[in-house]
Amino acid sequence: xxxxxxxxxxxxxxxxxxxxxxxxxxxSLLLVVRFLVDAPNAGFDGWHAWFAPLSFRAITLLFLxxxxxxxxxxxxxxxMDYVHNIGIRAKLQSVFGLVLVGDAVWAAYILWSxx
Amino acid sequence: xxxxxxxxxxxxxxxxLNLLTIRLPIPALVSIMHRVSGxxxxxxxxxxxxxxxxxxxxxxxxxxxxxxxxxPIAKLICLAVTWAYLHHACAGIRHLAxxxxxxxxxxxxxxxxxxxxxxxxLLTLRMGIWLW
Ligand code: HEM
Ligand code: HEM
Numbered sequence: 001x002x003x004x005x006x007x008x009x010x011x012x013x014x015x016x017x018x019x020x021x022x023x024x025x026x027x028s029l030l031l032v033v034r035f036l037v038d039a040p041n042a043g044f045d046g047w048h049a050w051f052a053p054l055s056f057r058a059i060t061l062l063f064l065x066x067x068x069x070x071x072x073x074x075x076x077x078x079x080m081d082y083v084h085n086i087g088i089r090a091k092l093q094s095v096f097g098l099v100l101v102g103d104a105v106w107a108a109y110i111l112w113s114x115x
Numbered sequence: 116x117x118x119x120x121x122x123x124x125x126x127x128x129x130x131x132l133n134l135l136t137i138r139l140p141i142p143a144l145v146s147i148m149h150r151v152s153g154x155x156x157x158x159x160x161x162x163x164x165x166x167x168x169x170x171x172x173x174x175x176x177x178x179x180x181x182x183x184x185x186x187p188i189a190k191l192i193c194l195a196v197t198w199a200y201l202h203h204a205c206a207g208i209r210h211l212a213x214x215x216x217x218x219x220x221x222x223x224x225x226x227x228x229x230x231x232x233x234x235x236x237l238l239t240l241r242m243g244i245w246l247w
Contacts, residue, residue: 018214021207028204044177051171071157078154096157103160110168 013073020070027063048114057111064107072100141228149206152199159196190246197242201235 040050051057075096083089131137139147169180183189209227212218218227 018211021211025204025208044174047177048171068160071153071160074153075157078150099161103164106164106168110164110171114171 013076017070017073020066020073023066024063024070027059027066030059051111051114057114061108061111064111065104068100068104068107072097075100140225141232142224145206145209145228145231148202149210152203152206155199156196156203159192159199162192163196193246194239194243198235198239201238202231205231205235 034056040046051060076093079089079092079096083092166180166184169176169183171177184193209218209231212227213224218224
């Protein structure tokens with residue numbers, strides 16, 4: 001549902017949902033192409049080395065952050081449709097929001113803690 | 116006395132809420148599956164991050180992840196996640212096309228819905244063959 005009292009806000013959520021979706025499609029295609037032309041070597045060392053290039057880690061983190069923001073917008077949309085009690089909806093939004101912020105920090109930690 | 120509002124007219128229209136006999140149009144099916152798959156992916160996200168983390172942290176955690184992932188239930192989850200992602204992505208791309216006013220005519224809307232189901236199904240099948 002669009003909040004008609006705040007059209008600008010509604011528009012930017014809509015636009016961000018699409019921008020993040022397109023980011024994910026592009027990354028997914030790049031990932032498949034890289035798997036085909038430059039498959040990782042078997043075992044931990046090969047897999048680890050595959051993630052070594054800074055550029056790859058950067059676009060992977062960009063993808064994960066796009067995914068997380070996209071999921072946040074989508075989850076809010078779903079809650080808006082099914083949870084009509086404002087108090088309960090606010091609580092659920094806070095819980096899911098905290099989970100997603102945690103996911104975002106975790107994603108950065110996973111990719112940046114690689115030596 | 117009574118309500119200041121006029122009474123709503125009494126409606127005696129036929130109702131059919133029997134899930135077994137309702138015919139859900141294909142575009143509606145693709146749409147609801149898009150929502151369900153999005154919610155499913157959101158719920159599974161911590162699991163995905165956990166797998167990524169363990170696989171990259173060190174040799175021991177990598178081997179532990181390998182053991183966990185080779186469990187048949189893990190493979191089923193992988194297939195479910197793969198299907199959800201592929202369906203959601205294909206239906207999402209179709210959704211973007213509709214937003215841009217491509218494919219709005221009913222016969223196209225039906226054909227592209229069918230294409231979403233078939234393409235994501237075939238890619239998932241391919242993935243299943245790979246996994247087993
Ligand atoms: C290539 C990847 C993806 C594409 C192209 C995509 C596309 C879209 C689009 C266009 C919408 C808007 C639908 C609308 O406005 O009604 C949407 C909604 C949504 N997406 Fe995605 N998405 C992708 C990946 C993901 C992932 C990975 C998640 C979860 C972690 C996700 C979760 C959601 C949710 C929960 C919604 C709300 C569904 C609804 O309101 O019915 N999406 N997606
Ligand atoms: C979007 C999420 C996921 C994607 C895109 C994905 C993709 C893949 C790919 C491309 C492979 C390689 C297949 C091969 O080389 O044989 C694979 C293997 C596997 N994945 Fe996933 N996966 C995902 C999530 C998961 C999850 C959540 C689990 C389990 C909880 C899982 C379990 C497995 C298993 C068991 C294998 C087989 C490993 C092997 O046989 O060597 N996957 N997955």
